[in-house]
Amino acid sequence: MTPNPAPPLLHATGITMRFGGLTAVRAVDLTVHPDEILGLIGPNGAGKTTLFNCLTGLYTPDEGTITYAGKPLPTRPHLVTRIGIARTFQNIRLFPNMTVLENVLVGRHTRTHEGLLSALLRTPAHHRAEHTSRQHATELLEFTGLTRKSDHLARNLPYGEQRKLEIARALASEPGLLLLDEPTAGMNPQETRATEHLVHAIRARGTAVLVIEHDMRFIFNLCDRVAVLVQGQKLTEGTPTTVQADPRVIAAYLGTPEEDPR
Ligand SMILES: Nc1ncnc2c1ncn2[C@@H]1O[C@H](COP(=O)(O)OP(=O)(O)O)[C@@H](O)[C@H]1O
Ligand SMILES: [Mg+2]
Structure with missing residues (x-):
């Protein structure tokens, strides 16, 4: 290991997760830096929630490695919470x-x-x-x-x-990284804007955020970087400007308006 004073907060490489014959996540690399707000987008069924479940110890990926603050991710959800990763659920719990x-x-x-x-x-x-x-x-x-x-x-x-x-509740565990799975689903536009402010305030407290969301305006306003997942694979990642202009993203995601309820 090379000594690195500021390693990535979360570093996942080659994550593959299968359910029987279905590969829900395929060889995905994902890095979240300290103080970063990273967006994760992709059509329904792209594997976003499955990837979250791998990053929070709910699933053990079939392949790949995950480190948090330079250490291997524990394999049990409560231990993952204890080392500093908290999450919310797509279906409120x-x-x-x-x-x-x-x-x-x-x-x-x-x-x-x-x-x-x-x-x-x-x-x-x-x-x-x-x-x-x-x-x-x-x-x-x-x-x-x-x-x-x-x-x-x-x-x-x-x-x-x-x-x-x-x-x-997720913040109560004082996480270094917060994972939000569709935090604005079912919200009206005012609530969505308030959530945007809230996520910025969370980052200002020193917590990095990885957020899944269907609302494109929300994601592109909010995030420093955006990663795009399509059929379990990472299609691309970059700044909101780059990702928005990428014709492959438009074809795979923005080009299918029925995927995006707003
Ligand atoms: N526990 C599971 N068992 C079997 N298949 C699953 C399970 N969870 C997710 N899947 C399948 O994996 C794929 C990715 O699902 P998911 O991660 O929920 O996508 P997203 O969150 O991007 O909409 C889908 O085809 C889904 O049906
Ligand atoms: Mg999901």
């Missing part, structure tokens, strides 16, 4: 009968290292840890604009706010 604040506190869990015994005995260390967690969760609700909804049950939030809450 919240605890519907818990409050907004409680959902964020659950996300915080990976960061509190106190033992079960300490929690059961309600030791001073436990109280201190709980206090810090609450403070942090409250700050994240403020950051995502959900303070007023803190005591509401998650299931009673409008759809756009549920997506925000998923982001707040």
Whole structure:
């Protein structure tokens, strides 16, 4: 290994993932740099979510290597969260009968290292840890604009706010890299713009972002670089300007307007 003072944050090479006879992701290389916002686009079924699942320990790819901050990616999702990668899901996964604040506190869990015994005995260390967690969760609700909804049950939030809450919960683990799978799906244009600001603010806190989205305007406004996945393979990647002008991208993706609901 050559000593490199600033290695890529996430480095995936040759990722292949098969389901039976279907190769959902084929030999994909992907690099996310610290402080970067990288977009991942491609038609439905291109393999975007499958790639996310490989990058978060949900799937073990059939081939390829993944490193995070120079170290091999752990093979279990909770260990991946612990080393600093957090995600949201294309299909929202919240605890519907818990409050907004409680959902964020659950996300915080990976960061509190106190033992079960300490929690059961309600030791001073436990109280201190709980206090810090609450403070942090409250700050994240403020950051995502959900303070007023803190005591509401998650299931009673409008759809756009549920997506925000998923982001707040993911941030609770204090990730170095946040993966967002279609964060603006089902949002109105105002909510989408607010999400754009939120992602910029997340990056300003020092968290890199890898984002899947169908909304082209959102992606091209937001991202430093965009990678295009088509039929499991990376077609190209580059700045939004380059990718938008690439005739292969237009043919494969932008040229099929029925793929893009907006
Ligand atoms: N768990 C799975 N088992 C079998 N096939 C899957 C599974 N997950 C995804 N696929 C298939 O892999 C391909 C890529 O899917 P996906 O990663 O969800 O695409 P995208 O997120 O780009 O729309 C699709 O053909 C899909 O049907
Ligand atoms: Mg998907």
